[in-house]
Structure formats: structure tokens, C-alpha cells
Amino acid sequence: MVDIIVGILVVISAVIIFIASIGIVRFKTLYTRMHVITKVSSFAFVLLLLALNILFFHWKILILTLIIFHVLIFLSPISAHMIAKVSQFIKKDSDYNL
Amino acid sequence: MDETGKLFLEYASLTALWIMAISLIFPLFRLFKGPTLPDRVVALDQIAFIIVGIIICDVFYTRNAMLLDVVLTVSLLLVFGSMIIARYLYKKQNEDG
Amino acid sequence: MKIVRSIIAFSLRLVNLTILFVYFTFKVINSGWIVAWLVVKGYRGENETLIEYQPQSDKSWHIILLFNLISMTPGSLSVDLSEDRNIIYVHLLNSNDQDDFVKTTGKIERMLLRSLGNSKTKN
Numbered sequence: 001m002v003d004i005i006v007g008i009l010v011v012i013s014a015v016i017i018f019i020a021s022i023g024i025v026r027f028k029t030l031y032t033r034m035h036v037i038t039k040v041s042s043f044a045f046v047l048l049l050l051a052l053n054i055l056f057f058h059w060k061i062l063i064l065t066l067i068i069f070h071v072l073i074f075l076s077p078i079s080a081h082m083i084a085k086v087s088q089f090i091k092k093d094s095d096y097n098l
Numbered sequence: 099m100d101e102t103g104k105l106f107l108e109y110a111s112l113t114a115l116w117i118m119a120i121s122l123i124f125p126l127f128r129l130f131k132g133p134t135l136p137d138r139v140v141a142l143d144q145i146a147f148i149i150v151g152i153i154i155c156d157v158f159y160t161r162n163a164m165l166l167d168v169v170l171t172v173s174l175l176l177v178f179g180s181m182i183i184a185r186y187l188y189k190k191q192n193e194d195g
Numbered sequence: 196m197k198i199v200r201s202i203i204a205f206s207l208r209l210v211n212l213t214i215l216f217v218y219f220t221f222k223v224i225n226s227g228w229i230v231a232w233l234v235v236k237g238y239r240g241e242n243e244t245l246i247e248y249q250p251q252s253d254k255s256w257h258i259i260l261l262f263n264l265i266s267m268t269p270g271s272l273s274v275d276l277s278e279d280r281n282i283i284y285v286h287l288l289n290s291n292d293q294d295d296f297v298k299t300t301g302k303i304e305r306m307l308l309r310s311l312g313n314s315k316t317k318n
Binding site for chain 1: 219220223224226227228230231234235239240241243262263266267269270272273274275286288
């Protein structure tokens with residue numbers, strides 16, 4: 001019974017990652033793409049880590065998944081903020097290319 | 099019941115692996131096409147997210163929790179890598195202008 | 196007597212922090228579902244805006260938590276912070292729900308001040 005619930009959660013999170021990477025292509029500007037990065041992918045990872053905790057019912061796995069959750073959820077808005085701040089500079093003078 | 103559950107989880111993790119491998123195409127398209135450099139950095143972020151998802155699917159397939167350390171390291175690399183690229187662009191912009 | 200009172204205050208703040216953590220997880224799941232459904236419906240980001248928001252608190256710890264929580268609210272992404280730390284620039288996905296955003300963020304900020312409120316550390 002546990003295995004069937006875990007399998008359904010894994011397939012649902014894979015479909016959500018597929019939707020997020022379709023959104024990367026379809027959205028027009030940079031900021032809307034960042035919406036997809038910080039929200040939809042984090043949602044899929046919350047589902048995957050929950051499935052890990054259901055499958056291995058152990059305290060070591062709980063601590064590891066809590067560390068991964070905090071790294072992914074609290075630190076990825078900061079990196080999105082830094083990229084957004086740089087993109088304002090680059091957009092100002094349009095002939096700047098690397 | 100137990101045997102069917104194990105078989106179901108095996109096939110479900112294989113299906114999730116295939117879906118994630120197919121969805122790797124779209125960020126690659128954005129990586130080649132993207133008009134400016136921050137677009138490419140965002141596409142690289144998405145590719146790293148998908149790679150972490152593939153490693154977690156492998157954990158479900160083999161039922162071996164040892165690969166979770168790899169997941170922690172790759173997710174730290176994901177965040178700090180994009181931070182370092184943004185910092186580098188900021189410094190280069192300030193030196194030029 | 197003083198020790199007992201400080202222990203009670205600390206445990207109360209710990210309970211409030213746990214409530215904040217559960218609320219944060221719920222927020223991640225809700226906003227991810229809403230944005231994924233927008234992608235499926237075929238929205239391509241036509242009417243987007245950039246607005247300003249003024250936080251009530253002045254401590255940097257509160258401001259950084261509010262910055263992360265705004266990024267997790269559905270439809271809003273915090274872009275930048277001004278030099279004197281008074282204005283947060285927020286990017287909205289749909290420009291019709293500005294009033295809704297201001298109301299929801301006020302509620303989140305009151306919850307944040309209640310859970311971390313009377314800490315004696317300076318900036």
C-alpha cells in the first residue's frame with residue numbers, strides 16, 4: 001500500500017516538472033520565467049521529498065530532507081533576486097553583449 | 099499485495115525518469131535561443147533542477163538512500179553557482195561603466 | 196521566577212515558529228499549483244507590472260524573511276530592495292490583483308511580527 005502511494009506521488013511530481021519546463025519556453029519575459037523557476041519546481045521538490053519520507057521511515061532521512069528543503073526553498077529566491085538585479089543593468093545599455 | 103506494490107513502484111519510477119528526460123529538451127532550447135545572458139542562466143537553473151529530480155528517481159528505483167548526499171551537494175552547487183555567475187556579471191558591468 | 200518566565204516565552208516563540216514553517220510549506224504547495232495551472236491554460240505573461248511595497252518593520256531579519264515569503268505568494272516575485280531598506284519592488288504576474296496582494300501581504304507580515312516580535316537583538 002505504501003509503495004503505491006509513493007509511486008503515484010513520483011509520477012505526479014514528474015508531470016509537474018514537465019509543465020515547468022514547458023513554461024520556460026512559452027513565457028515571454030525574464031521575470032515571468034523566474035516565477036516558474038521559484039514556484040513550480042519547488043512544489044515538485046516538496047512532493048518528491050515527502051515521498052522519500054513516506055518510503056524510508058527513518059530519522060536520518062528526515063534530517064537530510066529537511067536540510068535539502070531549506071536549501072532549495074530559502075536560498076533560491078535570493079539567487080533569483082541577484083539575477084534580476086543584474087538583468088536591470090544589462091537591459092539599460094542594449095549593446096552590451098558577452 | 100507486497101509483490102505488486104514493489105513492481106508498481108519500479109515501473110512508476112521508470113516512467114518518471116522518462117518524463118524528466120524528455121522535459122530536458124525545453125530548457126536546452128531556451129539555452130540556445132535566449133536573447134540575453136540572464137535568460138541562459140535561468141535555463142541552466144532549470145536543467146540543474148531536473149538533474150536533481152533524476153537522481154531522486156534513481157533513489158526510488160534502487161531503494162538505496164546513499165545517493166541523497168549527492169542530492170544535497172548538487173542542490174548546494176545549483177544555488178551558489180547561479181549566485182556566483184550573477185556576482186561576476188555585476189562586477190564586470192561595474193568595471194566597464 | 197525570571198528563568199521560568201523566559202523559558203515560557205522561548206517555548207511560545209518556538210510554537211509560533213513551527214506554525215510559520217507549516218504555513219510556509221502550505222504556501223509553497225498552493226502557489227506552485229496555481230502557477231502550474233496558469234501554464235496549462237496557456238497564459239503567456241501579457242499583463243505584468245512592477246509595483247512597490249513598504250514593509251512595516253525595520254529589522255533586517257524581518258525584512259529578509261518577508262522578502263522570501265513574498266516570493267512564495269502566488270503571482271508575486273520580489274525583485275529588489277531600495278538603498279534605505281524602505282521599499283521592496285515586487286513583480287506581479289497579473290496586474291488585476293494588486294489590492295488582493297496588498298491585503299495578503301499585510302496578513303503575512305502581522306503573523307511574522309507576532310512570531311518574531313519582541314526579540315531584543317538589534318539589526
